[in-house]
Amino acid sequence: MLFATRTLAAASARAFSTSAAQNAAKVAVLGAAGGIGQPLSLLLKANPAISHLSLYDLFNTPGVAADLSHINTPAKVTGFLPDNEGLKQTLEGAQIVVIPAGVPRKPGMSRDDLFNTNAGIVRDLATACAQYCPKAHVLVIANPVNSTVPIVAEVFKKHNVFDPRRVFGVTTLDVVRASRFVSENQDTNPADTNITVVGGHSGVTIIPLFSQTPGLKLNESDLKALTHRIQYGGDEVVKAKNGGGSATLSMAYAGARFTNSLLDATVNGKKGIIEPTYVKSDVLAKEGVEYFSTKVELGPNGVEKIHGLGELSAHEQALLKEAIPELKKNIQKGYDFAHKTE
Numbered sequence: 001m002l003f004a005t006r007t008l009a010a011a012s013a014r015a016f017s018t019s020a021a022q023n024a025a026k027v028a029v030l031g032a033a034g035g036i037g038q039p040l041s042l043l044l045k046a047n048p049a050i051s052h053l054s055l056y057d058l059f060n061t062p063g064v065a066a067d068l069s070h071i072n073t074p075a076k077v078t079g080f081l082p083d084n085e086g087l088k089q090t091l092e093g094a095q096i097v098v099i100p101a102g103v104p105r106k107p108g109m110s111r112d113d114l115f116n117t118n119a120g121i122v123r124d125l126a127t128a129c130a131q132y133c134p135k136a137h138v139l140v141i142a143n144p145v146n147s148t149v150p151i152v153a154e155v156f157k158k159h160n161v162f163d164p165r166r167v168f169g170v171t172t173l174d175v176v177r178a179s180r181f182v183s184e185n186q187d188t189n190p191a192d193t194n195i196t197v198v199g200g201h202s203g204v205t206i207i208p209l210f211s212q213t214p215g216l217k218l219n220e221s222d223l224k225a226l227t228h229r230i231q232y233g234g235d236e237v238v239k240a241k242n243g244g245g246s247a248t249l250s251m252a253y254a255g256a257r258f259t260n261s262l263l264d265a266t267v268n269g270k271k272g273i274i275e276p277t278y279v280k281s282d283v284l285a286k287e288g289v290e291y292f293s294t295k296v297e298l299g300p301n302g303v304e305k306i307h308g309l310g311e312l313s314a315h316e317q318a319l320l321k322e323a324i325p326e327l328k329k330n331i332q333k334g335y336d337f338a339h340k341t342e
């Protein structure tokens with residue numbers, strides 16, 4: 001009986017690895033040795049839809065890769081440094097590239113304060129993606145996301161490889177936080193507490209749409225407090241880490257959730273997968289906002305359908321009004337940076 005069970009298990013493992021190998025994807029993580037990069041890579045190693053997890057950073061990636069490679073899931077893990085064309089080797093053949101490379105905030109800093117350092121890092125990594133994996137889906141975690149996503153898009157346009165369906169700003173952490181904070185307030189299970197969050201990924205550009213959650217009734221003071229907490233939740237972590245950086249573990253969870261959803265849509269062929277994400281969007285085209293996060297249905301080529309804003313309460317309309325000029329400024333800043341060295 002024991003033998004039969006083992007034989008069955010071995011056979012199904014073989015069948016599993018054959019089908020996984022046929023459909024699975026190479027996923028690259030740039031900035032993989034950092035605070036987000038390491039736990040994100042750990043979570044991705046568990047996904048059987050990944051055949052090859054390719055890690056890149058300025059230091060320590062061979063060690064991280066060797067460590068992860070002992071986990072008994074199908075993905076092969078490799079780690080590269082800048083020498084020996086490490087970035088090229090990391091990116092060639094990648095179907096998904098996740099970018100958490102860049103400096104995090106310290107107490108008192110806004111995400112925009114990171115621009116001067118991170119804009120150049122993202123531009124250079126995007127240039128490498130355009131050269132070595134021009135058809136990959138690029139998932140930008142590096143802040144300020146409102147500006148770094150337009151930088152990736154402009155770099156890709158310069159190389160004639162821009163496909164708006166394949167460039168994403170990862171705003172999942174805002175949705176994860178909203179779900180958690182509201183479930184604490186309402187004493188509900190976070191797994192069943194879905195809050196739509198639209199806009200961008202910083203301060204006033206983060207817009208929770210509580211009115212769109214059926215059955216959720218918040219009094220005035222909870223509405224204000226929860227809105228503020230979702231917009232500035234990242235500051236709680238920055239303050240608590242006291243100079244040690246910003247959210248890494250919750251961000252790794254959120255980044256893995258988004259990457260896994262994209263793998264479900266692209267590799268596993270699942271339909272109806274919806275994640276909020278900051279993409280090139282027509283939702284606020286009339287207001288001149290080129291990039292915006294709403295719920296997005298993911299498909300084999302990335303963005304399949306961008307959902308609209310839906311109905312907004314007066315409170316939410318006011319939040320949107322406040323977000324628009326800030327978002328436009330952030331987007332323009334990314335655009336200008338990408339073009340200033342032309």
Ligand code: NAI
Nearest residue numbers: 031033034035036057100101102103104141142143173251
């Ligand atoms: P970290 O400093 O711990 O790690 C960043 C890693 O990037 C380091 O290992 C560093 O060596 C690497 N790196 C720097 N330049 C690089 C380059 N040119 N090529 C490859 N790797 C490079 O920072 P952490 O905490 O992991 O944060 C990373 C970024 O993610 C920050 O910009 C942070 O603001 C952002 N972030 C975004 C969130 C979101 O919701 N989208 C949430 C939390 C953080």
